[in-house]
Amino acid sequence: MNTKGIKGFIYRITELVAQFAYLQLLWIVFTITGLGIFGIFPSTAAMFSVVRKWVMGEEDAPVFKTFWQTYKTEFIRVNGLGLIFVAIGWLLYVDFHFFTIGDSIGSSILKMVTILITYFFITTAIYFFPIFVHFQYRFFDYIKYSFLYSVSSPLRTAGIFIITCAIYFLLLKVPSLFLIFSGSIISYIWMWYVYVTITKT
Secondary structure (H helix, E strand, C coil): CCHHHHHHHHHHHHHHHHHHHHHHHHHHHHHHHCCCCCCHHHHHHHHHHHHHHHHCCCCCCCHHHHHHHHHHHCHHHHHHHHHHHHHHHHHHHHHHHHCCCCCCHHHHHHHHHHHHHHHHHHHHHHHHHHHHHHCCCCCCHHHHHHHHHHHHCHHHHHHHHHHHHHHHHHHHCCHHHHHHHHHHHHHHHHHHHHHHHHHCC
16 A cells, blocks of 8 residues: 555544544533433434444434434424433333342243343344434334344354444544444444345335
């Protein structure tokens, strides 16, 4: 690789790092702006709308404009769907910690069933945001199709689940990188993975 090529490569890497860090900053700021619980879902949807364009080859898409457009237009709808996920997650948490206590066969079976349901809940959540920004469905159809896609490609779904866990724990080893890149990098991987899945089904 010649000097010009090396400089171009370094510039591109620097540009990518800056883009991911900027997107992460927008995600954090707008999550806080929405008072946390009401900001995290529209901020996450907005982040996925940006990485969707990157995955589809639109590297020069305006980051802030794309982010803000999705954030404000989908604020109510994605919060409604997000709160449904929160409610389901809370029920699973309660079920696991309060109704699976004990060493009886019944408790063990209930615990295994709860773990299995939790896995599908997490994988459905992984598919949800990529599908939300990529398709136009009716309100509850986003959850339905997120679940159907997650179970229709079990190996891909298991793969993205394992990769997500690995990246999450690796970034946790370096708190500064976790703060700057965790959301944007994971969202890009999810979007790319899900985009490949939905375009091949």
